[in-house]
Amino acid sequence: MDQHLEVFIKVVEKENFSKAAEELHMTQPAVSQYIRALEETIGTRLLERSNKFVRLNKAGEIVYHHAKEIVALYTKMHYLVDDLTNNASGPIAIGASYTFGEYILPHIIARMQLQSPLISPTIKIHNTKEIIDLVSSYQLDIGVIEGVFKDDSLNAEIVSEDKMVIVAAPHHHLLKKKNEIDFSELAGETWILREKGSGTREAADNLFQLNEFAPGKIMEFGSTQLIKESVEAGLGISLVSRWALDKELANGYLGEVQVRGLPFKRNFSILTRSLFQTKALKVFIETLREYVASAGHERKHL
Structure with a gap:
């Protein structure tokens, strides 16, 4: 993948060339060179610089948004290929609305970790609208929301x-x-x-x-x-x-x-963007279905 985008994203998120260079294990001049080269390729300045801050301009905001999507897609492609020969492993970005995320998701993650300890989940809890936006922009591999979602841009499935x-x-x-x-x-x-x-x-x-x-x-x-x-x-x-x-x-x-x-009564639904799923994502979805089915069965008998 083009390293220029990774360097650009890091500079934006750290708001500082030297901090970005330190985290990327590069020199500050090298980071500056990458940014200049990217700006030359795009054809315009992307960052407003001063001694105190580094900020995105309007063009930079567009590039940053798409760069995040490109990096996320590249990472997913890498793990999909890797999955062909390896066990379920690697990162999975999970998002959930508050009720599911705070009261159900921790139990699912615990069960998944027992079965597949090489999977490394990261979790974001937001309201339903924000989860939908994050899945749509490839910032999450999967989102779990409250209610029913109707939009052809995402794959939706009622799970509980x-x-x-x-x-x-x-x-x-x-x-x-x-x-x-x-x-x-x-x-x-x-x-x-x-x-x-x-x-x-x-x-x-x-x-x-x-x-x-x-x-x-x-x-x-x-x-x-x-x-x-x-x-x-x-x-x-x-x-x-x-x-x-x-x-x-x-x-x-x-x-x-x-x-x-x-x-x-309402429903919980899962949302995904990509047609291809890593083994880690498949394991998470299977674990989720098993947990809500067993927990739902127990609740009917309470």
Whole structure:
């Protein structure tokens, strides 16, 4: 692969020629020469330089974005060829939305490491929209998102069902009701929800629309764990995945509000960009399917 792109990416990410040279085990003049040669090839300056900083200009932003994709594709090509004769090994970049990434993915990674210790996973946790963008730009080998994805640019597959319930603090008045309540009885409650762009927020919005319901007050928080802690503290109620509630429900930190028509069901889907999969990626997908199938079977009998 053209080393000019690797040097350029490193300079951009370190924002400094000398730091990039140190990490690349090169001299600073050599790094500068690579950058000048790349700029001559492209036909324009890519970086704004001063004694204090190195920054991308508009042309540099375009080159950096595509250079990252080129490097990712080259690395994937290398491991695909290597896989023809070797066992599953090497890096795999995994992305997941928050619910799956924080409460399910660690168990899958642990199981995969027992079976294939030569695989080296790196994990990024973002909301659903950001995971889709990272898979689309080849920054991730695979993404696991909440909901169903419909776009021909990526390969999508539903891998598990997710049940979502409404939870409240242990002494909340809604938990004292003996029978199921109607959704309309939640009109006066404060709802603690994820931000727009997250799969969990999309599920909540879909549930509200389905019940022709408009929450009177919404508080937006950026993580499921923060939402659970806030609900436990009595700030309001929330719609949360059952996958994320095992410890809280078992220990009585939160209670499930019995609402007519719930649990609300959605899906977890996997997204990939390339038609070719390394052995490492295949092993991860197989492990994921096995884990969610076995865990889902156990939950049905609880």
